[in-house]
Structure formats: C-alpha cells, structure tokens
Amino acid sequence: MSVEKVRFKHVNFTWNETEAASLEGDEVALLLYRSNLMGADLRLTNYGGGNTSCKAEAVDPLTGKMVEVMWIKGSGGDIGTLTRDGLAALYVDRLRSLEQVYKGPEHEDEMVELFNHCIYDLWSKAPSIDTPLHAFLPFKHIDHLHPDAVIAIAAAKDGQQITRELFNGTVAWLDWQRPGFDLGLKLKQCLDENPGIRGIILGSHGLFTWGNTAYESYVNSLEVIEICTAYLEENYGRHRAVFGGQKITAPEKIFREKQAALLAPVLRGFCSGEHHIVGHFTDDPHVLEFINSNDLDRLAPMGTSCPDHFLRTKISPMVLSLAPLEDLSDPVKLKEQLAPGFVAYRKMYNDYYQSGKKESSPPVRDANPVIILYPGIGLFSFARDKQTARVAAEFYLNAIHVMKGAEAVSTYTALPRQEAFDIEYWLLEEAKLQRMPKPKALSGRIALITGSAGGIGKAIARKFADEGAVVLINDNDAGRLIAADQEFHKKYGKDAYTTVILDVTNGEDIKRAFHKVALAFGGVDLIVNCAGLSISKPIEEHTEKDLDILYDVLVKGQFRITQAAVGIMRKQDMGGDILNIVSKNSLVSGPNNAGYGSAKAAQLHLSRLNAAELGNDQIRVNVVNPDAVISDSKIWEGEWAAGRAKAYGIKVEDLPAFYAKRTLLNKIILPEDIANACFALVGGLLAKSTGNVLNVDGGIAMAFVR
Known part of the structure; x- marks a missing residue:
C-alpha cells in the first residue's frame, strides 16, 4: 500500500501512478483523469457539482504561436463522467482582458456572453458561469469542489474562525457570493492578500484548491477535505447529541418499505399537478438519523445552504405529520390527511416567490415539493425522471451531512431567503433550463x-x-x-x-x-x-x-x-x-x-x-x-x-x-x-x-x- 493511501482515512486515494504516467505530457488527459477520480467519490463532490480546470500551452491556429489555453468543465457537466467533449477551451489572455470591460456586479450576466469571444476550440462546450473563478488564479490545475465536510464548516455560524484555527492560515476564507466575474476577481485578490495559501473556502458553498500539476492539485484537494472530515468526526456527539438525539425509533426495514410503497402513489398524485413525475425512495441510515431526530422541526424549514443543493431539492422539504405506524391502507382517508400539508407547502413556496421576485424574474415554477420526509420511514423525492429524482435525494443527503457537521462544531446557517431566490430564479439558471431537451412523449410515465x-x-x-x-x-x-x-x-x-x-x-x-x-x-x-x-x-x-x-x-x-x-x-x-x-x-x-x-x-x-x-x-x-x-x-x-x-x-x-x-x-x-x-x-x-x-x-x- 502506498504512503499516500495510508495518509487518507476519510476519502479515497485512487491515483494510479502507472495509469497517470501513460498520460504524461497531455495536461488535458491528466485533467480528465483527476476529475473522474474525484467525481467518483461523493465525499469529494456531489453529482454535477464543482468544476475542474487546467492551463497549458497550445498552438494558436491563427498565428501558429504558442498561447496559454484553459480547459475547464463546460456548462452542465459532471466531473465524474467528464470527457474531452465536455470541456470548454478558452484563451487565458482574452479571458483576463475582459476585466477591462467589466462594469461591476450589476452587469455580471452580460459577461457570460463575452466568454464566447474567448473560445479557443471551435468544438468547445459552452463555458459555465464558473469560468472566471479559474481564469484569474495563476495555477496550472484548479479544483472547485463541494465536499459535504467543507460545506459543513462553510455553513457553520463560526465557519471563518474554524477555518482559520483548523488550517493555521493556509486556507483562506471568502464570504458567500454568487459565482461570476466579480467572484473571480475576489478570489485573485484573496490569493494576493494571503500569499502561499493552499486553498480558499467560500462561505456556504465549497472549496477551491490547486497545484502546478494534476497530481499536486489532486493530493491538495484530498488533504484539505481529509482534515475537515476528521475534524467533524472528532466532534460528532462531543458537545451535544447528534441532531439533538433521536425523537422516534424507526420500524424494521421491511415495514418501512411496505409503508413507502403504500404511500408513494398518493404522494406522486399530489406532486404531479403540472406533469407526470417519477419518484425515488431511500431509507438510508443517515436520512433516518435526521428525520427521526429532535432537531428535524428546527432544521428542515431552514433550507439548504449550498446552491447546488437547493437548485435540485427546492428551498426546503415537506415534512409529513403521519406517524410511522399509521394505517395507510385507506387511500381516501390518506388523501384527506395529506391535503392540508400540500396546500400549506404550495402557499409557502408561492409566498417565497412573491417576496423574492424582481421585475425580470422568470414565472413561478411548480410549487409542489421535490423532497418529502416521512419521520420513521424515509425520504421521497419526485422529479421529471428517475435519475433527476434519485440525484435530488442524493443532494438532500448531502444537505443532511452538512447540517450534521455544522451543528457538531457550531450552529448551522442557511443562505438568506432572498439570496436563495436570486440563485433559483437567476436568469442564467432559467436559460440553462430552457436549453434542456424537450421531454419525450412518455417522460414521467x-x-x-x-x-x-x-x-x-x-x-x-x-x-x-x-x-x-x-x-x-x-x-x-x-x-x-x-x-x-x-x-x-x-x-x-x-x-x-x-x-x-x-x-x-x-x-x-x-x-x-x-x-x-x-x-x-x-x-x-x-x-x-x-x-x-x-x-x-x-x-x-x-x-x-x-x-x-x-x-x-x-x-x-x-x-x-x-x-x-x-x-x-x-x-x-x-x-x-x-x-x-x-x-x-x-x-x-x-x-x-x-x-x-x-x-x-x-x-x-x-x-x-x-x-x-x-x-x-x-x-x-x-x-x-x-x-x-x-x-x-x-x-x-x-x-x-x-x-x-x-x-x-x-x-x-x-x-x-x-x-x-x-x-x-x-x-x-x-x-x-x-x-x-x-x-x-x-x-x-x-x-x-x-x-x-x-x-x-x-x-x-x-x-x-x-
């Protein structure tokens, strides 16, 4: 066993020296190799979350001269399955020259259009909003990840102080703000003010780490996440019981699944107001620990902290008032019991929309819940297809990990409602939704x-x-x-x-x-x-x-x-x-x-x-x-x-x-x-x-x- 593997207990060190050596000299291939390794470990980043990049010299087809090019995960990709055709390739000097025309945060969305003028490879994937976050940092390889352990610290009330004490100043802190050109400039400013740091934690959001080689970046990312995970592990239950202790005891698995199968079609019917949807159920032990706890009623309505989480799960889940051993055999009675909860949830979501909307905001979306929690039984998620429903459940599980960690070392904080709304109804997010393929004839069936x-x-x-x-x-x-x-x-x-x-x-x-x-x-x-x-x-x-x-x-x-x-x-x-x-x-x-x-x-x-x-x-x-x-x-x-x-x-x-x-x-x-x-x-x-x-x-x- 290698020395590196021994060093890591909480994340998987899977770098293969022989395989990596076969890619030597091809920085893009090493970028993909590193990305796929990290994307395969959900402790490092969630599905579709985060971004990775590399900068390398390449021949400019217009001049024949060597220029610096940045390859970065394109819009909507997943680093775990990333391939060359999922990368955006851009001229670094052109990207950085955009600072000269940048008019300030109120013009952020205009900058995305200008990224297209910086494209090096005509077959490039559409550049994502994360592009400037990598462009202004000087390192050859950069990882931007969403590890639950890091977000737990980033979402803690004392997150900045914990970061300073945990890393002795080698990892800096930036308060949360939406990804964009201004955040890219702030990351560069943070690095200039903290020379020699190995990474930056962005409040409520995630981690930026780097290296001058793919391997250096990979190990640096793993080390920072390992330190955060170990810190949380040491503190679970140390100051108070996890999630305030267990309020109820879950029935046996066979009974949980029976209840879930009886209930799911009724929930699906309530959630399918606008179109057919598909469900997913999980009674993962971490889900049960949360939904059976004393803190459920306090934490669940707060919503998630990381935008990647609530974009897929909605701002907060619906919690059922049914008892775990409830008789669910009468569908008429069951619908009567559940109807008021759905009315209340839809009102909450519409109020959230009305209070947050701006003149330019897209129309309100489906007000039905994506995540439904049944204390004692498990978690249901509903979406347009099975993969989206399953991934939504995985994201809420990420959010549970974040809340658990933040509560173990401090107090969990969610994004302010207005900031959450501005992310969910961001015109760039709406444009991404509009670009999605039209549903097939039997989608959701x-x-x-x-x-x-x-x-x-x-x-x-x-x-x-x-x-x-x-x-x-x-x-x-x-x-x-x-x-x-x-x-x-x-x-x-x-x-x-x-x-x-x-x-x-x-x-x-x-x-x-x-x-x-x-x-x-x-x-x-x-x-x-x-x-x-x-x-x-x-x-x-x-x-x-x-x-x-x-x-x-x-x-x-x-x-x-x-x-x-x-x-x-x-x-x-x-x-x-x-x-x-x-x-x-x-x-x-x-x-x-x-x-x-x-x-x-x-x-x-x-x-x-x-x-x-x-x-x-x-x-x-x-x-x-x-x-x-x-x-x-x-x-x-x-x-x-x-x-x-x-x-x-x-x-x-x-x-x-x-x-x-x-x-x-x-x-x-x-x-x-x-x-x-x-x-x-x-x-x-x-x-x-x-x-x-x-x-x-x-x-x-x-x-x-x-």
Missing part, C-alpha cells in the same frame, strides 16, 4: 409490461423506454429476466428500469411486482398485459389442465394485473392506460384452437368491460390484436408451432411465409410492430380513445372488428 423479458413484451418495454418511460421488466423465466436485465442496463442505464420475477397466476408475485414498482418509481401509469402462452390441439385432445392454464394466464392473469393496477392508479388520481395484447384469434375461428381462441375472446371482452367501468377514473383500456408474431417468442418454441403447422398442412419452418401470404399486405409481423402500435395508443395523440381494438396482423379480413 411508469410502465409495467407483463412478460417483458422477451418477444413482444420486451419490444414494448424497449419502445416505452426509448420514449422516456421507466419500466418494470418482469418474467416468470429467471434466465430470460437476467438476459433482459443485462441488455437494458447496457442500453438505458440503471435509472430507466428495474426487474422482478412475475408469474401472473401467482397472487404473491403480483403483490410483489406492484410493491416493487411503487417503491422504485412511485406508482404506475401504463399497464400492458402481454404475458401469454398457446396450446394448439384438436378438441378431443384438449385436457382440463390445458384449459385451466390458458384461462389462468390469459384471462385471470389479465384481470388480476388490471385489478392491482387500478388500485394504484386511483391512489394517484392521474388516470392511466391499460393495454391488452390479445390476438386475431379472439375474432377469427380456426381449427385446433378451442382453448386458446376462446381465452383470447374472453380477454377481448374483458377489455371492453374494463373500459366501460374505468372511464370515470380517466383510465383508458385498449386492445392490440397481433397475429403470428414469431420472432423471439417462447410461444413458437414448442408444441404450438408444430400444432399450427399440422393444422395448415405445412412445415414449421414455412410458418412465417405462410402467415405473411394470407394477409392483405403480405407482411411478416415483428415484435417491434406491436410495440409501435402500443406507443400509438399511449403516446398522446389518441388520449381520448378507449375500448378500441387495433389490429396489427398485416390485414386479415376475417379479423376486421366492424
């Missing part, structure tokens, strides 16, 4: 497709994920589910889906699946009943067992999944879509098909009955009727294919061509064709259609509904 580890079900799951939905992938075949898990993780990442074993004939499996989707995403909006099987036999060979399994899977399975989904959809009060994948055989009589065909007919009529019953809930029920979808289908792997081939007097391998030739369009039907039909029904353009049947069979006249 949560889908459960039965039998989605293969065939038609997997194609539908892929289509819905492509269009922005999060998906619960499930199957009764563990092997297929593992393969689908690997495929979806590679293509979509961990936030787009989750998996569960589901046999639609098993009541406990169904409960477990809906528990999983509520806990993972907050509820459900899109149900596709796709799980199926086929048995093709002459009537004299059909057994009662054959009929039972066909009706159990196709008819009862559809009924029970729909029944469970409706319970959650009614809790959300947001409507929903139920799609049933039935078959041409529900309408067309064929040989050797009594059991399967009659079960499919029952599925079709059950869909009509459900559509008639659920319209008042704005739950739409529609049917897609495929035919002969052979690709990747388990149905066609066994006796069904042989049975159909025998019925038509052909070979099994000739079935695809046979089915295509009997259609009006002479087309082979693929799983993707069914997935496209499903999307057509739920993508928004047919929002006023229910009780319909959409044939995707290449055109079979006998299957025409009318």
